[in-house]
Structure formats: structure tokens, C-alpha cells
Amino acid sequence: MAERIIVDPITRIEGHLRIEVEVSGGKVVNAWSSGQMFRGIEVILQGRDPRDAHHFVQRSCGVCTYVHSIASVRAVDDAVKVKIPKNARLIRNLLLGAQFQHDHIVHFYHLHALDWVDVVSALKADPAKTAALSDNVSNAPWGGTNYFKNVQQRLKTFVESGQLGPFANAYWGHPAYKLPPEANLLAAAHYIEALRLQAKAARMHAIFGGKNPHPQSLVAGGVTCAADLTAERIAEFLYITKETHEFVKNVYIPDLLAVASFYKDWGGIGRTTNFLAWGDFPLTEKEPESLFMPRGVIFKRNLEKPIMADPGKVTEHVARSWYEGTQARHPYQGETKPFAGDPKYDTDAKDGRYSWLKAPRYEGEPCEVGPLAHVLVGYAYGQKEWKQPVDHVLKTLNIPAEALFSTLGRTAARGIETLVIGEAMQGWVMELVENIKKGDTQTYEPFEMPDKAQGVGLNDVPRGALGHWIVIENKKIKNYQYVVPSTWNLAPRCAAGKLSPVEEALIGTPIADPKRPLEILRTVHSYDPCIACAVHVIDPDSNEVYKVRAA
Amino acid sequence: MVNQEKAFYDRLAQKGVTRRDFMKFCTFLTATMGLSSSFIPKVAEVFAAPAKRPTVVWLHLGECTGCSEALLRSMYPWIDELVLEVLDVAYHETIMAAAGHQAEEVLHEAVQKNKGKFICVVEGAVATKYNGGYGKVGGKSFLQIAKEICPQAAGVICIGSCSAFGNIPAAKPNPGGYKGVGEALGIKTVNIAGCPPNPINFVGTVVNYLLLGKLPAVDDLGRPLFAYGQTIHDNCARRGHFENGEFVEEFGSKEAALGYCLYKVGCRGPETYNNCGIVKFNSGCSWPVQAGAPCIGCSQPEFWDKFTPFYQEL
Numbered sequence: 001m002a003e004r005i006i007v008d009p010i011t012r013i014e015g016h017l018r019i020e021v022e023v024s025g026g027k028v029v030n031a032w033s034s035g036q037m038f039r040g041i042e043v044i045l046q047g048r049d050p051r052d053a054h055h056f057v058q059r060s061c062g063v064c065t066y067v068h069s070i071a072s073v074r075a076v077d078d079a080v081k082v083k084i085p086k087n088a089r090l091i092r093n094l095l096l097g098a099q100f101q102h103d104h105i106v107h108f109y110h111l112h113a114l115d116w117v118d119v120v121s122a123l124k125a126d127p128a129k130t131a132a133l134s135d136n137v138s139n140a141p142w143g144g145t146n147y148f149k150n151v152q153q154r155l156k157t158f159v160e161s162g163q164l165g166p167f168a169n170a171y172w173g174h175p176a177y178k179l180p181p182e183a184n185l186l187a188a189a190h191y192i193e194a195l196r197l198q199a200k201a202a203r204m205h206a207i208f209g210g211k212n213p214h215p216q217s218l219v220a221g222g223v224t225c226a227a228d229l230t231a232e233r234i235a236e237f238l239y240i241t242k243e244t245h246e247f248v249k250n251v252y253i254p255d256l257l258a259v260a261s262f263y264k265d266w267g268g269i270g271r272t273t274n275f276l277a278w279g280d281f282p283l284t285e286k287e288p289e290s291l292f293m294p295r296g297v298i299f300k301r302n303l304e305k306p307i308m309a310d311p312g313k314v315t316e317h318v319a320r321s322w323y324e325g326t327q328a329r330h331p332y333q334g335e336t337k338p339f340a341g342d343p344k345y346d347t348d349a350k351d352g353r354y355s356w357l358k359a360p361r362y363e364g365e366p367c368e369v370g371p372l373a374h375v376l377v378g379y380a381y382g383q384k385e386w387k388q389p390v391d392h393v394l395k396t397l398n399i400p401a402e403a404l405f406s407t408l409g410r411t412a413a414r415g416i417e418t419l420v421i422g423e424a425m426q427g428w429v430m431e432l433v434e435n436i437k438k439g440d441t442q443t444y445e446p447f448e449m450p451d452k453a454q455g456v457g458l459n460d461v462p463r464g465a466l467g468h469w470i471v472i473e474n475k476k477i478k479n480y481q482y483v484v485p486s487t488w489n490l491a492p493r494c495a496a497g498k499l500s501p502v503e504e505a506l507i508g509t510p511i512a513d514p515k516r517p518l519e520i521l522r523t524v525h526s527y528d529p530c531i532a533c534a535v536h537v538i539d540p541d542s543n544e545v546y547k548v549r550a551a
Numbered sequence: 552m553v554n555q556e557k558a559f560y561d562r563l564a565q566k567g568v569t570r571r572d573f574m575k576f577c578t579f580l581t582a583t584m585g586l587s588s589s590f591i592p593k594v595a596e597v598f599a600a601p602a603k604r605p606t607v608v609w610l611h612l613g614e615c616t617g618c619s620e621a622l623l624r625s626m627y628p629w630i631d632e633l634v635l636e637v638l639d640v641a642y643h644e645t646i647m648a649a650a651g652h653q654a655e656e657v658l659h660e661a662v663q664k665n666k667g668k669f670i671c672v673v674e675g676a677v678a679t680k681y682n683g684g685y686g687k688v689g690g691k692s693f694l695q696i697a698k699e700i701c702p703q704a705a706g707v708i709c710i711g712s713c714s715a716f717g718n719i720p721a722a723k724p725n726p727g728g729y730k731g732v733g734e735a736l737g738i739k740t741v742n743i744a745g746c747p748p749n750p751i752n753f754v755g756t757v758v759n760y761l762l763l764g765k766l767p768a769v770d771d772l773g774r775p776l777f778a779y780g781q782t783i784h785d786n787c788a789r790r791g792h793f794e795n796g797e798f799v800e801e802f803g804s805k806e807a808a809l810g811y812c813l814y815k816v817g818c819r820g821p822e823t824y825n826n827c828g829i830v831k832f833n834s835g836c837s838w839p840v841q842a843g844a845p846c847i848g849c850s851q852p853e854f855w856d857k858f859t860p861f862y863q864e865l
Binding site: 006007008009010011013014015016036037038039040041043044048049051052055056059060061062063065085106110111114119154158161163165166167169170171172192195196198199200202203205206207208209210211212213215216217219221222223224225226227228229340341342343441442443444445446516517521532 | 603604606611613614615616617618619620621623624625626629630631634635636638639640641643644645646647648649650651653654655656657678681682683684685686687688689690693718719720722723724725726727729746747801802803804807808809810832833834836837838839840841842843844847855859860861862863
């Protein structure tokens with residue numbers, strides 16, 4: 001007998017997501033992903049000053065902070081045809097790199113870890129054995145029996161208070177938790193250490209951006225932080241970059257590998273088929289040639305050779321979303337007529353509509369975006385910065401490359417790219433120093449706002465491929481549209497009935513206890529969903545048709 | 552108490568925080584809150600040893616989670632201190648382990664058990680059009696949830712400009728009919744304005760509650776006076792340049808590198824009440840004006856409409 005399970009709210013994500021699955025014979029046989037909120041920032045942007053757009057769109061999300069700001073100024077740079085100075089390119093790259101560092105650490109330890117780590121079991125751990133385990137698997141700067149005794153005592157005091165706070169009523173003791181108590185204690189200790197580390201890491205944004213979340217220093221034409229190109233500010237940035245990278249190298253990656261070694265079966269669960277990356281981190285003015293994170297598409301898990309990705313091949317479907325019509329359209333000709341009213345959630349009918357997310361497709365196919373796509377594209381191109389760490393992980397875990405297309409692979413890829421980008425960032429800081437030494441302190445290139453123009457900014461950010469398109473008329477925003485990573489990953493079905501990546505990935509997931517569907521959370525969280533980002537474009541009153549055309 | 556205190560300082564020491572650092576933080580916080588220095592030991596006590604941690608129910612409505620993220624950046628006290636030792640954060644969707652109906656159970660139990668006693672923190676605006684149909688959690692609209700939970704709390708703290716004033720989703724043409732919580736429900740709320748606000752202002756408000764048993768004094772917009780009593784311009788480090796008529800007129804210019812006043816490139820500091828320039832963000836690291844970015848006035852109601860275009864002189 002098939003049974004339906006609804007998980008709503010999905011917690012430990014950004015935004016409001018509802019997941020419904022059908023379970024039969026202890027496995028998921030069907031799945032539906034639904035975004036439950038929208039606000040309409042793209043509509044709010046119409047008629048405004050194009051230079052202001054980045055402030056607005058950055059408020060799409062405070063978790064993926066910065067990314068919409070940079071995507072927006074890039075779209076405006078492109079529209080007004082301004083070439084930003086080298087210092088601005090480096091600082092923008094450094095701030096984006098900092099976002100990857102921060103965001104992924106928080107995701108692994110604070111949003112995802114509790115799917116694999118049973119905190120309650122940590123209370124039973126032997127602190128001396130935990131210390132030995134810690135010495136064995138990690139190079140963490142903290143350890144020793146006393147350290148773990150103190151952490152355990154702290155957790156005990158907390159549990160005995162009877163006020164369990166964020167740890168109340170979870171799936172503790174679930175049979176799918178596989179770590180021994182000592183590994184659970186180790187992970188719980190690092191959960192707390194990572195909370196502190198992320199607060200420090202966020203200061204990278206504050207140094208050149210004024211604050212985090214929502215740094216403020218980007219402008220079309222460059223950056224505003226001209227007064228911060230001083231030795232002490234740059235040194236502070238470099239120091240935090242190093243400290244963060246040390247943590248990633250000595251704690252995050254070892255923890256990832258240690259936990260993964262108990263969950264190798266997840267290399268066969270949560271599998272998807274196609275992958276898309278726009279790529280990012282331009283190392284020169286040339287794009288996409290100089291992108292440190294390369295651009296490409298992988299179809300049918302073919303790692304032989306990626307295809308160069310073409311933004312012209314993207315369409316957005318609305319047939320199963322809460323918008324009028326069924327026609328799939330290129331985002332440039334996209335039209336959005338949202339239902340005016342309280343939408344009916346319908347996953348039963350063949351043409352039922354069930355989400356505020358649209359369904360983006362590349363050549364008609366759903367594509368996964370995000371860390372796994374980044375890593376796979378770099379790996380398939382054979383670039384050594386990307387290939388070496390992937391091979392290292394495969395070898396350490398003793399799993400084949402085939403196991404990458406999975407929940408395990410997705411979570412591992414996130415760690416791998418944090419390491420790879422962190423490694424590169426230190427070189428970029430030194431490049432900035434060398435450039436200033438040479439006497440180049442330019443941070444901004446002035447421009448004239450044209451009466452009529454259009455532009456696109458293609459980016460790849462912690463959650464995946466992100467594109468912003470702007471159309472300018474009378475020096476104002478005529479149209480603004482963005483196609484966002486979580487829209488690619490967490491979409492509903494398209495007009496052709498094809499499942500979105502998360503829907504596809506959920507199918508086949510074993511469910512030990514339908515009342516406590518821990519396994520669903522594992523795969524859903526492996527995408528690091530951001531639903532506030534994923535839903536946009538509306539005008540319920542006028543039902544106006546919005547058209548955006550590309551550059 | 553003495554033992555607990557000792558244990559507390561031991562824990563701090565283990566993290567490399569000396570008793571002196573901690574007292575320094577308490578002095579800073581006490582001053583931020585506008586209390587006299589005689590309160591410093593009491594502020595320290597609040598963090599050292601609360602007997603029963605006060606319950607917090609944190610609702611996420613129409614928001615971007617930036618305010619929760621801002622609080623995660625709190626360094627003194629660390630966020631884990633706040634969550635494990637100072638407060639009882641019973642419901643918070645971004646950090647809680649439980650999901651789905653187990654999460655809903657936690658919410659209802661926390662509200663039932665602590666009726667009239669818990670602090671309700673709201674992040675995000677309330678969609679009011681179409682019966683609240685544009686934003687839901689667990690099948691219930693934000694409007695229903697806010698109506699059900701907020702009146703049962705001892706007090707409602709709106710963190711961020713969305714729950715305080717509606718903010719970005721309420722910017723023209725406000726497609727979802729978004730409103731701040733106070734306006735949507737017709738209740739009084741304490742508003743920690745900002746997009747996102749500085750976490751120190753939230754912590755200061757909570758400490759005020761723990762210490763004095765009441766929420767802090769507020770201005771006519773519900774913002775605590777200790778943080779929002781003066782304008783950005785009043786306390787700006789670049790104020791001297793303003794007085795001397797030294798202005799940045801173009802980003803990247805010589806004047807920009809010299810850190811001149813940003814008034815002519817659109818700074819909204821003179822119209823904006825907040826303490827950004829004094830306390831700075833990310834534990835004193837910087838703030839937008841220091842990074843050469845004009846203030847956009849994010850703690851003022853309707854700043855997206857009233858203060859735009861941002862890069863134009865007031």
C-alpha cells in the first residue's frame with residue numbers, strides 16, 4: 001500500500017518549503033517539491049533606478065547574501081558597457097569566495113549535520129575514546145579528553161535542564177543514524193566550534209563590504225571601499241581567510257570524510273542525471289575563458305566531456321506552478337501571470353499545480369546546479385585544482401566516480417569546493433597587494449546610464465547557477481528577471497511532466513519509519529534549499545505580462 | 552551561584568575569553584543599552600547563570616532569514632551561549648532539528664506551556680492579501696500563524712524592518728499586501744529595525760527584559776531608544792568632513808580614498824535613526840559608511856520608496 005508523507009515545514013533551510021512523497025515497500029516512489037511563499041521583488045523593481053537594483057535583489061535572501069548583489073551589478077555593468085577595474089574584480093571575487101567559505105561551513109555543520117549526527121547519542125560517548133578518535137581522523141586544534149569531557153558536560157547540563165530548545169522532538173535514536181557515540185560527540189563539539197568560526201569568517205565581508213549579512217559596497221562600475229585598500233585591512237582579510245581555510249582543511253574535510261565513511265550507501269541514494277554550471281571567479285577580463293570555476297553542462301552523467309553552456313537554451317515552465325498558462329518560455333520572453341487568490345495545492349491531478357516556483361529547464365531537461373555541478377564540470381574538464389581533491393575523496397572513501405551523482409556526492413562536493421576556493425583566495429589577496437604596490441588603486445570606473453540598454457550577469461554561487469537579466473528604458477528598469485539555483489533544484493514538474501532534480505533524487509530513498517522520515521531530510525538538505533530566492537516575479541493585480549530579452 | 556559563576560568563567564577561559572574580556576563586553580552592552588555603569592554586574596549575571604532560561608518562540612514569515620543570520624554572527628555572547636545557556640529557543644525553523652509535524656508539535660507545546668510568559672520574536676512581514684494566501688507554513692498562512700501565536704506572548708519583538716514595518720515585500724506596488732506585524736495585527740511590538748539589524752541591538756533588548764523584567768523604552772515607531780535615539784549623521788566618523796564641506800562626489804575618487812563625507816552620493820544618514828557608526832557590524836569590524844557605501848536608511852519605514860534613488864543627494 002502506498003502512503004503519502006508531507007514534511008512541512010522543512011526546517012534547517014532558508015524559506016518555506018513543503019515536500020510530499022509517496023512511499024511504497026519502504027521506499028519513496030513519487031515526490032513533489034513545493035515553494036510556499038512569494039514576495040515579488042522583480043515587480044517592485046520596475047521603474048526604479050538600475051543602480052539601486054542590487055540593494056533590492058540582495059534582500060531575496062540573507063543566507064545567500066551578497067550573491068544577488070554581485071549578479072545584479074554584473075548585469076548592470078554589462079548593460080551600461082562599463083569595464084570594471086582590476087581591483088574591483090579581485091575584491092568582488094574575494095567577497096564571493098568568502099561567501100562560499102562561510103555559507104558551506106554553516107550548511108555542513110548547522111543545517112545538514114543533524115541529519116547524520118545523533119546529538120543525544122553523544123551523551124553516551126567516552127571522552128577519552130573521542131579524544132583518540134579526534135587525534136586519529138582530524139587535525140583539529142582542539143581535542144584531548146578534558147576538552148570532550150567539557151563539551152559533553154555542557155550538553156548534559158543542557159539536556160537535564162529539560163529545555164531542549166532547537167534539539168527538541170527530533171529524530172534522535174532513529175535506526176538510520178549510524179555513527180558511534182564518540183563520532184557523534186566529536187561532531188557535536190565541532191558543531192559548536194563551527195558556530196564561532198562562521199561568525200569570524202563573516203568578517204571578511206565586513207572588511208570590504210561594511211557588514212554581513214547584506215554587504216553594501218558593490219556598485220555598478222566597481223566597488224566603494226576605496227579607503228579600505230590599506231595594509232592593515234588587507235592583512236586582516238588575509239588572516240581571516242587563512243584561519244577559515246585552516247578550519248576547512250583540518251576540521252571540515254576530515255569530519256566530512258569521517259562521517260561519510262559510515263554512510264557510503266548514500267552514494268547510491270539521491271541520484272540525479274544532468275548538471276549545469278555557469279561558472280564564476282573571472283581571473284582576467286575574459287569570460288568564460290578565464291573562469292576559475294568553469295562553465296559547462298553534463299548530460300546523462302557523462303563525465304567524458306562537458307558541453308559549453310549556453311544561456312540561450314534555458315526555458316522556464318509554469319504548467320504545474322501557480323501561474324496562468326502552460327507555455328514554456330525562454331526567460332527573455334518569459335511571462336508571468338500568477339494566480340490572484342489563495343492558491344490550491346494539488347499534487348493529485350495530472351495537471352495539478354502545487355508550487356510558487358517555476359520549473360527551469362536546459363534544452364528541455366531538468367539540470368541540477370550547485371556544488372556537485374561545479375565539481376563535476378571542473379572534474380570532467382580535467383582541471384587539476386578540481387580533479388585532484390575529487391580523486392582524493394574517492395580514494396579515501398574507496399568509492400567509484402559513479403557514486404558522485406548522489407546525496408553523498410553532493411555533500412562531499414560542497415566540502416571539496418570550499419577547500420578549492422579557499423586555497424585560491426589567498427593567491428587573489430596577494431594579487432591585490434601586488435597590484436596596489438604597482439600603484440594601481442583604481443576601484444571604480446565611471447559610466448553614463450544609457451536611455452535604452454539590456455544586460456545579463458551570469459554567476460555561479462554557493463547554491464549554483466544564477467543569472468540576472470535587466471532591461472533598461474528611459475534610464476529606468478523596464479524589466480528584471482532572475483533564474484536562481486534553488487529554482488533549478490527545487491522546482492515542481494514541467495509541462496512535459498519531467499521531475500525536478502530534488503523530486504528525481506528523492507525517488508528510491510529508503511524510509512525506515514514513515515512517521516519519522518529522516519532520510520527525506522538528508523536528500524532535501526543536500527541541496528541546501530533557499531526558497532526565498534527561488535520565488536519571484538509577480539503582479540497579481542494587473543496580471544501584466546513581463547518580457548525580458550537578452551543582451 | 553558562586554559555583555555556577557566559576558563554571559561560567561572556566562568555560563569562557565577555555566574559549567580564550569578572559570573574565571576581563573567578558574566584563575568589557577558587559578560594559579559595552581550596558582553602555583549600548585544606555586544604562587548606568589551600576590548595571591554592569593547585573594548584566595554579567597544575566598549571562599552567567601539564569602535559573603530557568605526564558606522561552607523564545609521565533610516565527611519566520613515573509614523574510615529572507617538575514618536577521619537570523621545576523622544574530623548567528625553575535626560574538627559576545629557567542630550564539631551558542633545564547634542558545635544553550637541564556638535563552639530557551641524553543642522554536643526557530645532555521646536551526647531546529649525537528650521538521651514537519653514534529654516541529655509543529657514543538658511550537659504548540661512551547662506556546663501552551665509558556666502562555667503569557669514567552670517572548671515571541673518575529674522575522675518577516677505578514678502577507679495580508681487573498682486571505683494571506685501568498686505565504687504559508689504547514690498549510691497555515693503567515694497571517695493565521697501571527698494571529699494565533701503573537702497575542703499569547705509576554706511581548707513581541709520584531710527583528711528586522713520586515714516584521715517591524717513591512718520593508719521590502721511591502722515596497723511599491725506591494726504585490727502580496729505585506730505589512731509589519733504591529734500593523735497587520737493591531738498590536739504593539741518592540742521593533743529592532745534594520746535590514747538586517749545589528750544583533751547587539753537585539754541582544755540588548757533581550758538583556759533589558761531579563762534584567763529589568765520589561766522591554767526597553769521605545770520611540771514612536773517602537774524602536775528601542777538606546778539604539779535608535781540618534782541619527783547615523785549625529786555620530787558618524789565622517790561628520791567632520793561634512794562640517795568642513797569635504798565631500799565624495801564620485802566613487803573611486805581621491806576624496807573617496809580619503810574617506811570624505813558621502814552626503815552627495817546619497818547617504819541617508821541625516822534621516823536615519825540607528826547606532827551603526829557607534830557599535831559597527833560583525834563585532835565592531837566595520838559598517839557601510841566606513842566601507843565607502845552611503846547609508847540607505849534601512850531602519851526607517853518605507854525607505855525603499857522614500858529614500859530611492861539611493862545614489863542621489865537627499
